[in-house]
Amino acid sequence: MAITAQMVKELREKTGAGMMDCKVALQETGGDMEAAVDWLRTKGLAKAAKKAGRVAAEGLIGIAEEGRKAAIVELNSETDFVARNEQFQALVSAVAQAALGTGGSLDAVLAADLPGAGKTVEGAITDAVATIGENMTLRRTAAIEVSEGVVAGYVHSAVAPGLGKIGVLVGMQSSGDTAKLAALGRQIAMHVAAANPLSLDVSGLDPEVVARERAVFAEQARGSGKPEAIIEKMVEGRLRKFYEEAVLLKQVFVVDGERSIETVLADAAKEVGSPVSLTGFVSFRLGEGVEKEESDFAAEVAAAVGQR
Known part of the structure; x- marks a missing residue:
């Protein structure tokens, strides 16, 4: 049986396995989709796909x-x-x-x-x-x-x-x-x-970050009630301090x-x-910016007991 690209795509979507692995699985099972899924599972490749939804941080x-x-x-x-x-x-x-x-x-x-x-x-x-x-x-x-x-x-x-x-x-x-x-x-x-x-x-800083810092410093400085010319100097001074911390x-x-x-x-x-x-x-x-799942161990145990 000819193995088409559409068949490979379908098997890949079902299992998450690599395209070449899907093609081999279909060839080995004569194009039988369910048998190909099982073939991938026996090789551990479909198992890998099932775990792909879990957070890795x-x-x-x-x-x-x-x-x-x-x-x-x-x-x-x-x-x-x-x-x-x-x-x-x-x-x-x-x-x-x-x-x-x-x-x-x-x-x-x-x-x-x-x-x-x-x-x-x-x-x-x-x-x-x-x-x-x-x-x-x-x-x-x-x-x-x-x-x-x-x-x-x-x-x-x-x-x-x-x-x-x-x-x-x-x-x-x-x-x-x-x-x-x-x-x-x-x-x-x-x-x-x-x-x-x-x-x-300094040139490598995100312009949005600098603009946000400048706005915060300006708002803080205006609270002092000083003239705008003085406020601008205060802002520049605080920005220099920010650069010393960030650059x-x-x-x-x-x-x-x-x-x-x-x-x-x-x-x-x-x-x-x-x-x-x-x-x-x-x-x-490590894990910077990745949202880690918070797990409730007691709830996990209770759920496991309830499934028995």
Whole structure:
């Protein structure tokens, strides 16, 4: 029997399994839709689809570094227990390594070959869902590369090398001593993890955020009853303070508590033997922005008892 694209689409919608898996299932069962569903279930692929509706907000951040480039990924699971699973940790490390060979986009990483696995990243995650028994999602990925210098990384709350709850990459552009650059880059990455800046420089801030802050400061200043000319100066002063808190280059370096990151970079030029600039940074915090389901354990137990 000829397997049509419409049949594959229908089976995919029924099970959530990958298109190639659906095609193989239909070929193996002579086009029988229900038998194909069962075939996928026996392979654990339909099982993975059933779990896809569950919230995955735990997991790990993984980073992979290679000289002038580095990649960062967030692979989510449903529970922290799975994040402590060695199989899951190996998967996150491999996905980060695969991301090194891409431009960092999520689609490119999902389609990339997982090192030594003989399958794509997306296929490996699907297989892991079936094997480990929890929903997993590759939520986001990014990469940084510099033409000269280093990309330094830092992982906070590390459970294994390059794996943890917070991951940061910073691009250090310079022709200076790479070992010294890498050491400074790691310190700045640690600073980013602690200070959580919104942007690299003032121009990188979301204009809507700046406008909202300006409006709040203006309203506060008008409460003082001072003339508009004075109010404008007050607003500008408060905006400068906001920039010092929100912009990486303006923030006070957490390592010494005195110099701004801007000054740290200027001072580093003498140490590394060449001007140093930050080309950008990426900071991932596990589960950031994901709405976690609140569970009532007592209600869950009562429901389970009632189903017996």
